[in-house]
Amino acid sequence: MFKAFLIKYAEIGLKGKNRFLFENALRDRIQEALNPLGNFMVSKEQGRVFVECPEVYDYEETMGVLQKVFGISSICPVVVLDSSDWDDLTRGVGDYIEASYPDRHITFKVEAKRADKNYPRTSPEICADMGAYLLKRFPEMKVDVHEPDVRFTVEVRTKSYVYSINLPGLGGMPVGTNGKAMLLLSGGIDSPVAGYMIAKRGVSMAATYFHAPPYTSERAKQKVVDLAEKIAKYTGEIKLYVVNFTDIQLYIYDQCPHEELTIIMRRYMMKIAEKLAEKEGCLGLVTGESIGQVASQTMHSLAATNEVCTMPVYRPLIAFDKQDIVEIAEKIDTFETSIQPFEDCCTIFVAKHPVTKPNIKTIQHSERNLEEKIDAMLETAINTAECIHVGA
Ligand code: ATP
Ligand code: MG
16 A cells, blocks of 8 residues: 655754755665665655655565664655546545544544645645545544644645654664764673664664683674674674684783783773774774673773773663663564573683772783783784674
């Protein structure tokens, strides 16, 4: 029944002179997302984006894809009538209502837009005459011009367009309108959610995963690739760096006090991620940290972790409770993958009693034990990182 979708956007409408950049990006993101599904034509016009569907397409699948594109506030499925002849138009609108509203005990209002100024009826006439036609055809329907249950919009151009359904989009801004960030992606619940949230603000994503074979298995790595694939449905393509972290972890384990292991390890993770971020042209790092969630995420620990990077570190979950994070993870379909029980490189080397209030001076002092080899090891880790293109 629906041959097109009208895409409305909210926040990007506010961008003043740069507005066209956001509109173009939204159009392009929608086109890219729909390309694998068939021959959809996406164009922009008058403060909105218009999607023309191929002759045959799957409505649910298409809606599912559109509801994952950031920057869309709502999606209206549109009936396209090839003729604007008045009889065809009224019949078309009536047939649409008959098919879409089995219970017609509703109040309604007709709204009309007329691009073709030579059309024999003015907009108010279209509203009035269409209303009269509908009241006659569906006596159970009633007009309410102030607070109708349903607004039927009729746009008359060469063809006619009819719509009344508004389905919510995700909001946010089109990916690619706000630079790029490097996500530290582990196999846990939090970091995929953090990446999703930053991408929602228009930021494209690269990702880094620290792998510690043979202590962490191929399946643990595959889980991270799977998670990257899940969030790539929202963020678009992600370049995922898999860094072999084993030697560095073992070296820290040998040289530093065990209760400081996690913090020192996290500091080197940030350093490596920052280097890869620079290489990728990223403007910030993203982590799934949340204050107080574990020993390595107390305010003291976060300060110690943060100290090693100069790039801004974005922590969108910083004040979220676990349950709130889990709800988003479920919504974006990463939760089930995240809870698969594969070992994590952090848990393997974890001390029984990790410091919860690390003192930066003490940590720096311990790190001096690493001076001999650490620079070369960091370089090797960066240079040998495997690069996987996810969601391409
Ligand atoms: P998550 O659910 O994201 O794994 P977590 O509660 O397990 O979080 P930590 O293990 O302390 O928390 O990690 C904090 C953050 O550090 C993660 O959210 C992630 O951004 C990053 N991180 C941790 N381990 C790794 C790893 N192996 N590879 C990449 N990033 C990691
Ligand atoms: Mg983790």
